[in-house]
Amino acid sequence: xxxxxxxxxxxxxxxxxxxxxxxxxxxxxxxxxxxxxxxxxxxxxxxxxxxxxxxxxxxxxxxxxxxxxxxxxxxxxxxxxxxxxxxxxxxxxxxxxxxxxxxxxxxxxxxxxxxxxxxxxxxxxxxxxxxxxxxxxxxxxxxxxxxxxxxxxxxxxxxxxxxxxxxxxxxxxxxxxxxxxxxxxxxxxxxxxxxxxxxxxxxxxxxxxxxxxxxxxxxxxxxxxxxxxxxxxxxxxxxxxxxxxxxxxxxxxxxxxxxxxxxxxxxxxxxxxxxxxxxxxxxxxxxxxxxxxxxxxxxxxxxxxxxxxxxxxxxxxxxxxxxxxxxxxxxxxxxxxxxxxxxxxxxxxxxxxxxxxxxxxxxxxxxxxxxxxxxxxxxxxxxxxxxxxxxxxxxxxxxxxxxxxxxxxxxxxxxxxxxxxxxxxxxxxxxxxxxxxxxxxxxxxxxxxxxxxxxxx
Amino acid sequence: xxxxxxxxxxxxxxxxxxxxxxxxxxxxxxxxxxxxxxxxxxxxxxxxxxxxxxxxxxxxxxxxxxxxxxxxxxxxxxxxxxxxxxxxxxxxxxxxxxxxxxxxxxxxxxxxxxxxxxxxxxxxxxxxxxxxxxxxxxxxxxxxxxxxxxxxxxxxxxxxxxxxxxxxxxxxxxxxxxxxxxxxxxxxxxxxxxxxxxxxxxxxxxxxxxxxxxxxxxxxxxxxxxxxxxxxxxxxxxxxxxxxxxxxxxxxxxxxxxxxxxxxxxxxxxxxxxxxxxxxxxxxxxxxxxxxxxxxxxxxxxxxxxxxxxxxxxxxxxxxxxxxxxxxxxxxxxxxxxxxxxxxxxxxxxxxxxxxxxxxxxxxxxxxxxxxxxxxxxxxxxxxxxxxxxxxxxxxxxxxxxxxxxxxxxxxxxxxxxxxxxxxxxxxxxxxxxxxxxxxxxxxxxxxxxxxxxxxxx
Numbered sequence: 001x002x003x004x005x006x007x008x009x010x011x012x013x014x015x016x017x018x019x020x021x022x023x024x025x026x027x028x029x030x031x032x033x034x035x036x037x038x039x040x041x042x043x044x045x046x047x048x049x050x051x052x053x054x055x056x057x058x059x060x061x062x063x064x065x066x067x068x069x070x071x072x073x074x075x076x077x078x079x080x081x082x083x084x085x086x087x088x089x090x091x092x093x094x095x096x097x098x099x100x101x102x103x104x105x106x107x108x109x110x111x112x113x114x115x116x117x118x119x120x121x122x123x124x125x126x127x128x129x130x131x132x133x134x135x136x137x138x139x140x141x142x143x144x145x146x147x148x149x150x151x152x153x154x155x156x157x158x159x160x161x162x163x164x165x166x167x168x169x170x171x172x173x174x175x176x177x178x179x180x181x182x183x184x185x186x187x188x189x190x191x192x193x194x195x196x197x198x199x200x201x202x203x204x205x206x207x208x209x210x211x212x213x214x215x216x217x218x219x220x221x222x223x224x225x226x227x228x229x230x231x232x233x234x235x236x237x238x239x240x241x242x243x244x245x246x247x248x249x250x251x252x253x254x255x256x257x258x259x260x261x262x263x264x265x266x267x268x269x270x271x272x273x274x275x276x277x278x279x280x281x282x283x284x285x286x287x288x289x290x291x292x293x294x295x296x297x298x299x300x301x302x303x304x305x306x307x308x309x310x311x312x313x314x315x316x317x318x319x320x321x322x323x324x325x326x327x328x329x330x331x332x333x334x335x336x337x338x339x340x341x342x343x344x345x346x347x348x349x350x351x352x353x354x355x356x357x358x359x360x361x362x363x364x365x366x367x368x369x370x371x372x373x374x375x376x377x378x379x380x381x382x383x384x385x386x387x388x389x390x391x392x393x394x395x396x397x398x399x400x401x402x403x404x405x406x407x408x409x410x411x412x413x414x415x416x417x418x419x420x421x422x423x424x425x426x427x428x429x430x431x432x433x434x435x436x437x438x439x440x441x442x443x444x445x446x447x448x449x450x451x452x453x454x455x456x457x
Numbered sequence: 458x459x460x461x462x463x464x465x466x467x468x469x470x471x472x473x474x475x476x477x478x479x480x481x482x483x484x485x486x487x488x489x490x491x492x493x494x495x496x497x498x499x500x501x502x503x504x505x506x507x508x509x510x511x512x513x514x515x516x517x518x519x520x521x522x523x524x525x526x527x528x529x530x531x532x533x534x535x536x537x538x539x540x541x542x543x544x545x546x547x548x549x550x551x552x553x554x555x556x557x558x559x560x561x562x563x564x565x566x567x568x569x570x571x572x573x574x575x576x577x578x579x580x581x582x583x584x585x586x587x588x589x590x591x592x593x594x595x596x597x598x599x600x601x602x603x604x605x606x607x608x609x610x611x612x613x614x615x616x617x618x619x620x621x622x623x624x625x626x627x628x629x630x631x632x633x634x635x636x637x638x639x640x641x642x643x644x645x646x647x648x649x650x651x652x653x654x655x656x657x658x659x660x661x662x663x664x665x666x667x668x669x670x671x672x673x674x675x676x677x678x679x680x681x682x683x684x685x686x687x688x689x690x691x692x693x694x695x696x697x698x699x700x701x702x703x704x705x706x707x708x709x710x711x712x713x714x715x716x717x718x719x720x721x722x723x724x725x726x727x728x729x730x731x732x733x734x735x736x737x738x739x740x741x742x743x744x745x746x747x748x749x750x751x752x753x754x755x756x757x758x759x760x761x762x763x764x765x766x767x768x769x770x771x772x773x774x775x776x777x778x779x780x781x782x783x784x785x786x787x788x789x790x791x792x793x794x795x796x797x798x799x800x801x802x803x804x805x806x807x808x809x810x811x812x813x814x815x816x817x818x819x820x821x822x823x824x825x826x827x828x829x830x831x832x833x834x835x836x837x838x839x840x841x842x843x844x845x846x847x848x849x850x851x852x853x854x855x856x857x858x859x860x861x862x863x864x865x866x867x868x869x870x871x872x873x874x875x876x877x878x879x880x881x882x883x884x885x886x887x888x889x890x891x892x893x894x895x896x897x898x899x900x901x902x903x904x905x906x907x908x909x910x911x912x913x914x915x
Contacts, residue, residue: 202741205882213752287779289739289753290653299739299753303781316781324778325737327757327770328885334897338883424779426788439788 040161041134042112044388050136051075053111055100055126058083059248060140061117064167065091067380068138074111077103079231080224080247098228100126108133113387116140117167119250120258122234124149128457131156131164136387138380140167141266142258143397143405148448150409151435154402163386165379165393166401168266172379172394175355176271179345181369183275187357188347191276194317195326196268199340200260201252201298202323212252212259212322213289213298217242235455252295258412259296260321265408268343269317270395271355273404275345276315280432281306281407285423286414289322293417298322302411305427319411331358406432413437413446501587501852504558505566506551506577509534509697511591512568515618517541518845519589525561528554533676534697549678551577559584564852566845567591568618570700571708573684575600579915582607587852589845591618592716593708594862594869599906601873602893603915605866616848616858617865619716621812623837623844627721630806630813634725636830638818639801642726645771646780647718649810650794651710652702652750653776661702661709663752665744667692685913702749708876709750710775714795714810715872716865719771721813722799723868726760726769730890731871733759736878739776752776754882756875773875783807785819812841877904 044050053075054065065073065087077097078084084096097103100122104114113136116126124144127137131153143166144150157164170176183191199205201212216239223229223241232246233239236255243249251257272278281304288300299322306315318326328338331351345352350362357363376382382393395401413419414428422440429439437443451457504526505516516524516538528548529535539547548554564587567577575595578588588608594617595601608615621627634642652661670690673679679691686705693699701707722728738754740746753776760769774780783798785805795810804823808816818824837847837859844859851858860868870890877895878886881904887897895901909915 202739204741206741206743206746208741285782287774287777289776289778299776299778301778301781318781320737322753323737323739323741323751323882324753324755325883327772328735424792425790427782 041136041163041387044112046385046388046390048388050112050384050387051110052113052115053077053103053107053135054087054115054117055103056116056118056122056140057087059117060167061115062087062090064115064117064138064140064380067378068115068384070381071113071384075103075107079228081226082224099231101129104129104133104135112136113138113163118234119232119246119256120145120262121236121250121256124153125235125451125455125457128153128156131160131162132457134160134162136163136383137397138165138167138383139397141401141405142166142262142408143266143401144409145256145258145262146446146448147406147409147413147435150402150405154397157396157402158398163383163393164397164401165383165386166266166395166397166405167379168270168395168401168404169379170267171270171274172376172382174375176274177371177373177375178369179271179343179352179355180275181372182352182355182357182366183345183347184372185369187350187366187369188345188352189349190313191315191345191347192313193346194272194276194315195320195344195346196265196272196317197320197325197341198260198264198268199323200264200321201296202340204340205323210249210252211244212296213291214244214252214295215292216294217244233452235449235451237450237452254294254296257296258409259300261296261300261302261319261408261411264321264341265319265411266401266404268341269319269408270404272317272343272345273400273407276306277309277312278306278315278317278407279309279403281317281410281430283427283429284410284414285427286411288415291415291417291420296412297415299324300415302414304407304411329353329358331362333359336360406435413443416443416446419443419446499853501563501849502561503564503566504528504545504554504562504586505538505568506554506581507567507569507573507591508538509536510568511618512566513538513541515566515568515589515591515845518842519566519849521846522564522849526554526558530679530681531674531677531697533674550681552580555580555584555586562586564588564614564849569684570682570696570706571596571712572686572700572706573682575604575915576685576909576913578604579607582611582613585611585613587614587848588862589616589618589848590862590865592865592869593617593712593872594716594865595873596706596708597905597907598870598873598877598893600915601866601869605862608862608866614848614851614855614858615862615865616844616851617716617860617862617869618844619720619812619860619865619868620841620844621717621810621814622720622724622860622864623839623847624812624814624841625836626808626813626816627724628832628834628836630721630808630816631725632830632833633806633816633818633827634799635833638804638827639799639806640803641767642722642799642801643767643769644800645722645726645769645797646774646783646800647715647722647771647797648774648779648795649710649714649718650777651714651775653752654794657698661707661750662694662699663702663745663749664694665742666748667694683910685909687908687910704748704750704880707750708873709754709879711754711756711773711872711875711879714775715773715875716868717811718795718797719773719872720860720868721808721816722769722771722797723871724864726766726799727763728760728769728771728871729763730867730888731758731760731771731874732888732890733885734874734878734888735885736875736882738879738882740882750876751879753778754879756878758871758875783819785823787820790819790821877901880904 050071051074073091114130116139286302288297291297302319501522508529565581567590673691738751756773758771848858
């Protein structure tokens with residue numbers, strides 16, 4: 001981490017580890033000292049392999065693990081034994097667990113790093129516990145389920161000096177860098193408006209990724225034998241199992257997911273954050289289709305206002321989901337795809353659609369911006385290198401992902417059903433440093449949530 | 458044609474066909490040169506097509522006149538109105554009614570579902586009957602254009618049922634805009650909470666076509682209810698109240714409310730025909746998207762410059778979507794469930810539904826400081842509540858009613874162009890109003906002019 005002193009390389013910890021890896025029985029007295037007491041994560045030489053534990057190893061988690069296979073996938077943890085079995089086939093030597101709390105306690109000495117790809121509501125407890133134990137953490141986006149959690153986790157990661165990376169893999173791409181460099185080159189002048197949209201929860205114009213705008217199901221089908229439902233719920237309030245939540249459809253539910261915004265916001269706001277050097281917004285407001293206390297709405301528009309930053313003018317950022325889009329700019333040639341998701345930057349000297357100036361003739365005339373940013377070795381690789389003492393990864397929690405996730409998740413505050421009536425009268429005024437809404441105090445209760453007993457970190 | 462002549466003619470007719478001794482009383486009204494000016498003291502003979510629901514309300518407002526014939530495809534739905542006017546003849550099929558009562562009626566109120574406005578109103582116009590037709594004027598742009606032209610050709614007095622157009626507030630808005638109260642306006646936002654307003658009349662179905670085929674109620678002639686629309690089995694999810702949500706019958710939230718909410722800026726800013734329109738919607742299931750209007754939509758219109766007035770971008774939001782909070786709206790002040798904001802160079806104007814209800818310059822400070830211009834427009838007696846009577850007046854004195862088809866037609870075309878854009882979502886459509894053609898999307902033609910079922914024509 002940029003702001004952290006590198007933990008000292010200790011011969012002792014290396015020995016400790018080797019001992020443990022060799023045989024548990026070989027444990028000598030000093031190995032009983034917990035890793036984090038020793039002052040941070042174990043230093044792993046670039047030539048050595050990290051021992052990685054995966055928490056949530058089906059779906060996206062499985063994909064993340066494949067990106068980390070240059071290292072030793074040492075432990076697998078999942079609340080669904082089907083998924084665990086699937087991952088075990090690929091990593092037969094890895095130990096398996098259902099409960100990440102137990103896994104982290106048991107494997108503390110055997111792992112250097114943790115990959116977290118649970119549903120959103122478990123990101124924080126799993127990542128926070130790992131960070132506190134001095135483990136490097138790769139956590140899927142959005143970083144957490146609440147604004148408070150994002151800030152707390154980022155601060156904890158800074159303090160622990162662990163290497164972190166949020167799973168917004170697009171940040172490592174070439175296009176993102178070109179967007180920043182083009183904007184910084186002044187190609188579109190001062191940017192006053194940004195529009196970001198996704199089709200989700202819809203899938204294209206005739207499909208659906210997961211439902212939103214639904215009521216809680218009333219039937220109580222039996223829990224599949226392979227699933228530990230109580231563990232799946234984790235910190236969330238208890239409710240009976242239903243296939244409407246697991247697998248995958250949890251994204252639409254307030255208790256578990258963070259909606260279309262949480263799913264895609266961290267991907268698509270990321271480049272805009274970097275290009276425009278955004279920080280906390282000063283206001284946020286939203287409109288949406290009918291919303292209840294169970295699920296996110298079918299569609300929403302969320303508008304953030306960012307203040308002037310250095311020599312940069314204030315910016316209004318509009319987020320659209322569920323099929324809503326900004327108006328198609330005239331500069332975009334007829335017939336050119338407007339996309340199911342995208343980004344439009346409106347500057348006083350031009351517009352960018354994604355990482356390209358529009359119309360395309362302008363991009364052609366412009367060519368390439370001067371390179372100002374280092375290119376990435378790959379998103380997961382960034383983290384691996386950081387874990388081994390390299391520089392912080394591009395979407396590490398303390399310097400980037402924590403703030404980005406806070407701002408993304410703040411948007412969901414503006415569509416909270418309980419605030420809806422009041423929000424027809426005011427925008428939410430946000431004091432980012434103090435982490436509070438200043439003009440509607442009751443909104444602040446939604447910045448964090450209660451955890452079920454046994455799940456407090 | 459002299460008034461004298463017509464009056465005699467009419468009186469004879471009023472006595473009853475049997476008693477009409479003189480030859481000239483059999484000369485059809487139209488041959489006598491269309492409607493001239495009717496004596497102010499004389500009563501109109503009014504018929505209604507679609508007598509339940511909103512039709513009933515319109516008819517009651519015209520009860521100063523003779524309600525001579527009532528038509529409805531559903532006796533039950535119209536029962537209240539039928540009972541109120543025991544002397545009126547009752548019909549199910551407006552075509553039969555017009556054939557039988559042609560000589561006995563001067564004017565007709567059309568308050569059917571949207572999909573039968575045009576066939577009913579056109580049949581009346583061609584018989585030179587004055588027409589009061591509910592909003593939106595018709596179900597397709599082509600129908601609207603034909604009605605507007607026919608009303609002009611046959612010189613009948615017309616009124617579209619956007620009663621807010623008779624309000625005092627819409628006239629205030631017009632006068633303030635003329636006065637330059639907020640400077641040139643380039644941006645307008647209009648919104649409605651429908652199709653999920655939360656009331657029986659403002660919640661429309663969003664669903665696939667039902668598969669079950671419940672029996673048709675005894676009181677309903679389903680085939681007549683369908684009128685020009687291709688056949689499908691009866692279901693209570695269409696009739697009598699839920700048709701607004703279905704493509705084939707209604708025109709959705711925008712069609713329902715646009716003629717109220719977009720009306721004030723359309724008039725005050727003389728918007729005329731848009732040149733471009735583009736819609737986003739929440740539809741994602743093909744079987745739903747092909748049948749009903751979406752849960753929510755955003756429709757963006759562009760209007761070209763008009764004289765000294767700059768081009769305008771007008772955005773429509775429904776399904777509880779809203780514009781970003783207007784820059785000139787004070788914190789704490791509510792953005793209503795239905796309304797419009799006109800963003801001017803020097804301030805904004807906000808109003809609610811139905812004829813610029815509650816129109817104010819915002820912020821309020823600016824409203825208070827505003828030195829209001831003198832009244833330039835005449836007011837309609839009783840405002841919105843006098844909308845029907847304004848039409849009665851027009852039928853009698855020959856001066857157009859407040860929202861005659863000359864005005865209501867183009868307003869409805871604009872609204873329906875947005876409805877059409879929802880069917881072709883995410884495509885910016887270039888609109889050639891004069892030729893009634895979307896110039897960059899051939900698929901649009903079938904929505905501009907949908908086909909009628911055999912046996913039905915305009």
